[in-house]
């Protein structure tokens with residue numbers, strides 16, 4: 060098996076790594092970079108627990124080979140907290156009790172963040188579409204949708 | 219264990235040379251089919267020694283208009299298709315189909331070329347693209363050739379692509395404004411919607427007469443094909459001459475004439491008929507106004 064050298068950016072920091080042909084972005088983030096927010100669920104693109112933001116878009120890190128990356132930008136949930144302060148989206152998840160076991164939460168945060176970055180005032184339908192690839196066994200989604208709605212620009216400025 | 223060496227190309231020229239000089243190469247685009255198959259050790263993958271990553275070939279990511287056609291680069295993602303104004307204006311039912319695929323994560327990564335080339339009987343873009351008489355440009359070091367999508371897919375998960383070729387262009391003819399397309403789908407679950415059945419209908423109606431119709435179900439047959447017998451029954455008729463109750467059983471008759479009776483037939487027969495009826499009703503609704 061050949062080793063491939065890749066350069067890409069993770070949470071704003073440049074990484075130059077050696078990877079194997081089979082290493083998925085999920086493996087690299089968790090094992091080489093110790094970013095444990097990225098969860099391994101189904102491994103086949105169905106649960107969304109491994110969702111990260113790649114070049115501005117939500118993708119499943121279990122379906123990307125790290126060797127495919129070439130200067131790309133990856134963001135994980137670790138990037139949300141700044142100087143010890145939670146991102147408003149994270150705080151909203153706590154305030155709305157949108158977290159129970161928490162296994163799905165980092166993936167949903169990344170799906171929601173990708174949506175809000177593009178569209179700061181999403182409709183309820185747009186929120187539902189954005190998280191349709193993220194399974195949550197615990198919450199029933201209502202609290203998650205409310206949490207995301209609460210940090211739309213309109214809601215924040217009316218507070 | 220599946221073992222392979224990883225190769226990548228940033229330019230089409232390199233990819234063609236690699237395909238020509240290495241044996242048993244598997245192309246990798248968005249990976250949403252292949253990486254699942256690798257994980258599941260699927261037999262569908264066949265034998266391969268190399269993976270050639272083409273996902274960074276920028277020259278294969280475009281949507282362009284020519285005088286007669288719209289040309290799509292094979293590395294366009296489903297999201298690019300959905301966000302393209304050109305595609306939304308020209309072929310809205312293709313956007314409808316793209317929107318039903320998987321989830322945002324899958325649509326952001328999965329490509330049009332991958333959906334076609336994987337040749338799944340359930341691939342959602344294939345029925346509307348066949349209805350649109352799509353042509354594919356296949357390239358190799360020897361040059362280019364053009365194949366209708368209908369001839370490119372030759373069996374479930376089987377294509378007529380040579381080992382040294384790849385899809386470099388997806389060419390859709392422009393259609394008259396009298397054409398109206400519908401795409402319908404029954405899926406197992408919204409988030410992971412590997413279609414159990416889908417259906418594309420493209421009809422041209424002028425002064426209430428159906429001048430042309432193309433009917434392509436997906437997952438109903440081993441690979442999507444036009445149901446030409448049914449099409450012939452309808453072409454030339456006035457909308458008010460068509461009695462849907464009479465015509466709908468013909469779609470399942472044509473399906474069974476291709477597949478024979480199977481374990482899934484008792485489910486697919488009424489489901490396909492219902493999809494077809496709904497599709498025709500929405501076409502009639504548009505032209506009755």
Ligand SMILES: Cc1cc2nc3c(=O)[nH]c(=O)nc-3n(C[C@H](O)[C@H](O)[C@H](O)COP(=O)(O)OP(=O)(O)OC[C@H]3O[C@@H](n4cnc5c(N)ncnc54)[C@H](O)[C@@H]3O)c2cc1C
Pocket residue numbers: 103104105244245246247248249250251252253254292293318319320321324327328329330331332333334335336340341342343379383384385386409410411412413
């Ligand atoms: C959870 C989940 C849900 C899904 N839901 C749907 C759905 O609802 N509808 C649907 O239709 N599909 C669905 N899919 C399947 C898949 O996402 C699509 O078929 C996608 O378009 C494949 O594109 P890709 O770029 O990811 O393909 P890849 O996995 O990269 O490649 C697929 C095949 O195409 C070949 N290939 C790729 N590009 C080219 C090219 N330019 N020339 C020649 N050969 C090429 C590869 O060698 C491979 O054989 C789903 C997949 C998952 C994991």
Ligand code: FES
Pocket residue numbers: 098099100101102103104105106107108109110119120121122
């Ligand atoms: S682990 Fe990637 S989608 Fe489930």
Ligand code: FES
Pocket residue numbers: 157158159160161162163164194195196197198
């Ligand atoms: S909080 Fe447990 S799966 Fe979502």
